[in-house]
Amino acid sequence: MTTPRPVLVVDFGAQYAQLIARRVREAKVYSEIVPHSMPVAEMLAKDPAAIILSGGPSSVYEPGAPQVDGKLFDAGVPVFGICYGFQAMAQALGGTVAHTGRREFGGTPLRVAGESALMVGLPAEQNVWMSHGDSVSEAPQGFTVTATSAGAPVAAFEHVAQGFAGVQFHPEVGHTPHGQKMLERFLYDIARIEPTWTMGNIIDDQVAAIQAQVGSAEVICGLSGGVDSAVAAALVHKAVGDQLTCVFVDHGLLRAGEAEQVERDYVAATGIKLKVVDASERFLAALAGVTDPEEKRKIIGREFIRVFEAAAREIASAGDVQFLVQGTLYPDVVESGGGTGTANIKSHHNVGGLPDDLQFKLVEPLRTLFKDEVRALGATLGLPEEMVWRHPFPGPGLAIRIIGAVDRERLDILRAADKIGREELTAAGLDRDVWQFPVVLLADVRSVGVQGDGRTYGHPVVLRPVSSEDAMTADWSRLPYDVIAKISTRITNEVREVNRVVLDVTSKPPGTIEWE
Structure with a gap:
């Protein structure tokens, strides 16, 4: 199995870096994330079809702020800068970035200035999602300024002949209504990439990766009844079949009727082996008197793992259980401080809440995906519609509500x-x-x-x-x-x-x- 040339998303510590990569895949173009610390030579060794520079929390002119190696722009690879990546790109190419004192956060009116390959056919005035305190005040030589806003005199620029473009705002978020069109214009029209990456490719890649990781070992999956764990289990089951046993832990923190629904409906829908563990007394005892949200999450994460370990010992007669499947998604990872330079907003029970002495190796086939991608994956795998479209429900359950x-x-x-x-x-x-x-x-x-x-x-x-x-x-x-x-x-x-x-x-x- 081969993958196409990747679009590399260079992560400057943005919480949106993975979302950019997801948007690229949504355009049916293969993408990978790399840290900003990766040398340019290593990036180019991946033979990228294009490179996207993400946003980030730094100011480009501050000491120690991550910079873009100018060699990147001499390699003949199309480059697209977003927010901090836009500013770093401008600075590296001889433009000017300054703290103007006019910050813009949230929905912001944008004015298209003249012809633009990124914005052809889009409204001359539109709303975009901004998040910046610094601004590009002067574009690099040879670049055309294609958009402005009240706080950003250079809100977008292009040098189509060299394959370069950039925007101050975030085209990857849903609150920039025409953002996906702009990304597609860069990918298709400026970088000249064909849209050939599909959900089938994702399934094939993950099945191969799971088989390579697991081999002939036994696997257990923490099943919650939600779409994330359901799709993760279905994907692992497709890869390793009866080596997988799902463990449903009723921690006493579920919504009305959920425990019964999982036990009754999931096996009928998938045919996967299911072990049910009633651990409600254990979880409630561990949570007694606890009010701090972070402590709640860490307790629940710890108890989950201990219950899984006990379940694994009971399943061990069928073989050595070495792997634990989790339906971890990228928002869980990034909010738990798992991105490059990202802040720890809150520890998700399956990321920041895991104990240090974890006895399993983790299998997390959805770790790079967002919820709508997971739903599309579930539909492709043939899961029932009511399971695929169930509202998200947090692993810690009602404890954090x-x-x-x-x-x-x-x-x-x-x-x-x-x-x-x-x-x-x-x-x-x-x-x-x-x-x-x-x-x-x-x-x-x-x-x-x-x-x-x-x-x-x-x-x-x-x-x-x-x-x-x-x-x-x-x-x-x-x-x-x-x-x-x-x-x-x-x-x-x-x-x-x-x-x-x-x-x-x-x-x-x-x-x-x-x-x-």
Whole structure:
């Protein structure tokens, strides 16, 4: 099996570096991520079809900031700079980057200035997603300035003859509506790359990689019932067949009906061997009195692994279990500080929460993918539609949707409220319009209410419907008021301990999708 010449995404510490690579693959072009510390000679040894320079948190003129080796631009390889990569490219080629004092963050109006290979056929005025404090004030010699904004006099430039282009904004995020078209114009029209990379190639590559890693050893997979672990299990099963046993751990932190659904439906859909472990008492005991979100996640990650180790010992009669499959996605990795130079926003239970003395080798076939890619992969593998399109649900479960300590009473309250929210969203036909719909219990907060002509002192719950494409950026979903009203009425009528329902209208950034 061979892969085409890659488009290399040079990671300067951006949380969006993997998203750029994903967008390139979405354009049916093969991509790989490399660190900015990789010497140019090693990059060129990969015979890249093009190179994309990612964003990053640094200022190009600060001491120690990562730079672009000028030799990169003498190699005859098309180059596209994004945000920090755009500034580093401009500086390396003789342009000027300065701190103008006019920062731009979030949605920003962009004006196209004249002819542009990147923006041909696109609106002359459009909205883009900016995130910068520095700006290119002067383009390198021979480059054409093709777009401007209020805070960026050079918001885009091109030198088509040399195969070079760059933009100050982020074309890779969903909040730049025409961004994918711009990336495709660079790939197809400037870099002259044919779109031949498909989901079938991804499956073939991963199956071959899993077979090479696992060999004849036994494998277990942590199955949660969510799309990530379901697709990871299906992919590993395609690679190694009955060497795989799925372990479903009921940690007592699931939503209403989920444990029964997994045990009943997943085996019927896939034919994979399934072992069910009820560990709810163990998890609740470990979480007793814990309120810190990071500590919750690390406890859950640790307990998961210990339960898996115990399950592996029971399965060991069939062979030596050496490998653990996880449905880890790239947003989990990057938010846990797993990117080059990225910040640790929160430790996901399957990344930052893993114990140091882990007894398994990890198999993570989805680690470089985003949620919509995973769904496409699941559909290609033949998983049922209801499984593929299930809303994302965090591995730590309802523990991180309870603000405060976790116990059975609080879990029961949240399960009841969450069930109502999901039922009404489905009844309104909005499941596909909403990326994720966390319902959050503010367990350590009480407010005064009036019900049945009497005073109440109950908990508030927060509705957090969000719309997203990749979980890296998100906006709150504008649900119809009558749907919100019905959810609120049902929760306050049917869940005795709740007397107030509020709506979270925060985007990501600055907030994350989950509250913890």
